[in-house]
Amino acid sequence: MRWLGESVCFPTNLLPSQHLRWLPIDDNSAKLEFDYGDLAVSFTVIFDAQHQIAELRTLRNMGDGPRQPWVTKVSHYNSWNGVLIPTVLEAGWEIEKNTCHTPASTYRSLPIMADSDLTIQLIFSTDQHHICRPIP
Template sequence: MYLKTNILLCLLIIIFCQSVFSQICGEYDSINKTNAMDNQIVNDLPEPVVKYFSYVLPNKEKRISEVYLKHSGFFKTSLKSKWIKIKGEQHFLTKQPEFKWIGRTLMFKAVDQFINGKGSLKVRLFSLFPIVNEQGKHVDEAELLRWLGESVWFPTNLLPSENLKWLAIDSSSAKLTYSYKGLEVYYIVRFNENGEIIQLETERYMEKGRLEKWIGKVAEYKEFNGIKIPTHIEAIWKLNSGDFKYADFYVDTIEYEY
């Protein structure tokens, strides 16, 4: 009787171990299939985009789900104003387009965000007195554009999906489009010979009812956790009166969650 009990116990342990092993193998195969599927998707993209992903994601990283970023730099509030020092903290989500940015100077605190399909910009003087409270569809579009453009800091977010498409233009540029909750935005993306994104161009609302050409220039790529991203970004309005560069930021730290 004792021997039969031991044999039965051993059989149960073997069956349990086989079940766990099969589950682990299945999950591993699933991950591999996901990576292989992404590889196939990438290979079907326009030529400069394929080169870009090969450059920034050489190890075929998993998709990033959250990003925590800190930056420093300079900011201008108007064409005639002087540059002021600014520090910012930003949190991004990727499963749905969301972010929150908090920027601080000696004079003001600004909160820029896109949450649940709605954008807003709020600025307080000395962190106390409200001086800006922008909302509306023009802000929704601007904030969705910001989230999409700043995806160069977490490039798995630029892989094609139901909402995100890449369209061929030529050997050094492609059109990036994104649709979400009735909003449609785009960038003309330019690449250098190394495969780096160096410029994003679009039309944005500078204010309600005023659509202007906007350019983001990105440079100084560095590697973080096996991913290459630009650490210097400049934001420029292309106005009839001339260029208005209003932001000059450097990434200080960045952390990813998968």
């Protein structure tokens, strides 16, 4: 699930293929499905007025508990080598309507792993490189 959700940063990963499908929902959203062997995951993808991905929604386990709504908000697109890539992603569980619990969310960052002991954050820099670092 993490790979599919973070693929917004690697747009060629989102091209339709044998394992990846886009299914229209309405004029502003689509269902993104990925399956491989016994693995199947999906996101509802919301597009903004410029037809860029603005939000991804799915259900995701929160620790050992039941699956909860997981929301990734995507913004601040930059063109790198002619490809639009978002530079800001905010991800977390939607505990109550319009309220997100984000394990680590800062400008130009993406939490890529979170558990009770450690959160890893992907930091985007303006020179198109990134680093991973633990968050205290």
